[in-house]
Amino acid sequence: MRAYTPKDDVQKKSYYTDRFWVAPQVPKYDVSQDAVFAADLEAIKAKFDVLDAYIQVNQMVVVIHANDNYAVLELLKNEREYPQLSEMSAIDWLASEGKFEIFYQMLSMAKRKRLRIKCKIDEKEAIQSVEKLFRSADWSEREMYDMFGVVVNNHPFMKRILMPEDWEGFPLRKTYPLQGDEFAAWYEVDRIFGKEAREIIGPENRDPARVDRYDTQRFSRLGHEVPFGTDISQGEPDTPLVYQEQKGVFMIEKFDAEKSVVISDRHR
């Protein structure tokens, strides 16, 4: 029987993990250890459900419900002095729990603090745009949609940003292979010549950077030259390296690889 390979996560896996190996954890600290973060958390807790909150590597992480995302960020921006959304994106947990995790990385210059708001949504669920609060989310949300297919509601221009407009599939999902899928492999051929040209062109010519070692029309190998167009797939004829250019070449007279000697001591 063929070995089962999971299809929901096709990213590279370590080929060997010790049976008794337990992964250590990056320590999480209680929010009460930091007065500034504790005050921020209190303000969030007063109005919203907080599912989890802790401090990890000097930054507070607050887990909230996905439909509170706009209101929480609005509170942080307007009342808690977090004027910048420095980064936001998604993490694909579809294989393990069928959800996307969205994180918002916030920065407060006045307090010199960074915190991360996180929430989870289902695969087909949409999330509210925060573009009205932070213009930077305009492009971040487009990138998130482009890479993961997370639809963002109330976004002014919900289009792909990095991939071409007519791309199929979402490249950063764990189900998407690193080498790309069939659509990606034939993208240029389909767009330029049409789908019916796939058979004419064939997979071997699909990639313009492909090097065919038996091709003697477009490639030559230094030191192993054969006449143009020779079929060398069944072994190659021996080509004697003897030549003499017309009118002769400077310092070279009837070069013959067989008869020439390689000098071992160049200072001789």
Add this chain to the structure above:
Amino acid sequence: MQQSNRLRPFFENITFDRADNEMILNFGPQHPSAHGQLRLMLHMQQEQITKAHPDIGYLHRGMEKMAENMIYNEFMPTTDRMDYIASSSNNYGFALAVEKLIGLDVPRRAKVIRMLLLEVNRLMSHLFWLATTALDIGAMTVFLFAFREREYLMDLVEDYCGARLTHAAIRIGGVPLDLPDNFMDDLRKFLDKLPENIKDYEDLLDTNRIWLMRMENVGVISKEMALSWGCSGVMLRASGVAWDIRKEEPYELYDEVEFNVPVSDKGDNYARYKLYMAEMRESAKILYQVIDMYEGTSTELMAHAPQYISAPKLDIMTQNYALMQHFVLVTQGMRPPVGEVYIPTESPKGELGYYINSQGGPYPYRLKLRAPSFWHTGILTDLLPGHYIPDVVSIIGTTNIVFGEVDR
């Protein structure tokens, strides 16, 4: 309805014949002043821009996807290809993020060397910025001057790591090599001459009538706009926010050196130009102090953490256990603890952040690259309307975007 295939151009449903006076100008992606692969769709009323739509992705290589399929050390050379003008700062950001994830402390000599590389890279980047922007405006002499100085720095980095552009000069846990013998002398020689050089540039540009016309009160970014668009670095400081990560959230030895953070509240192109010039002087100041720190540090270059970092070469060649661990770390890769970090550093372009989500495996579960240029390109949407065509070139110039970083 247009068909996008069969060699017929595909214009994304834009109609070019408009009843009103509006024209659409397609700027790039192959334009010398687009600094790479930027395509701008500009809606124009006469010469004035009414709407701008930056189109990116022409250099997209899927580096975040690649990171998920590489062990941590394997990803290091890939980070070079982000901001290829100052690639050591990308290496450093990644190394720092992984070190914070593991909880490593780096030996002092490695810190000093890293500081040197970071500031040399900042100088390289700023000189490159000055050269290309001045060339876009038409100042050919400044271009030649600044590239000449940048060449000295590239030689310096080449002396250290052998590469000019893609350095890969920093490792997780330290640096791979000690400085070559002549490095400090050469650097000092360069720094001694740098104020003269900067003065040359400023003499050519500061009160140059053309330069002022193209720079002053062009591309004004308000403080609110800069904050809202996630601007960082010079783009933010030119708009009146005194925020330099080296100063506010110091990493490495930045809390031990003295330097100023130049700020302006004008927000226009000229303010950004002045800040770049001032930052070069500050970098030189930092470098002088770091040169003095090198003396007397112990010779260790890599952190001692056998679980994550290979032992020094001597140990690997002489001790069996070090060799075994090295073998495992090279073939399988290190396995950082389960957790997530977001570590920002001040790269020459702005806030370069690495978000790493580790699930305890040798491959990061998710790695998000927060590249400053991405938002500095996005801000063009709001910044360009109201400006004229020649302003586009000078504004793109002073945003200092690099497309390796925008598209990743």
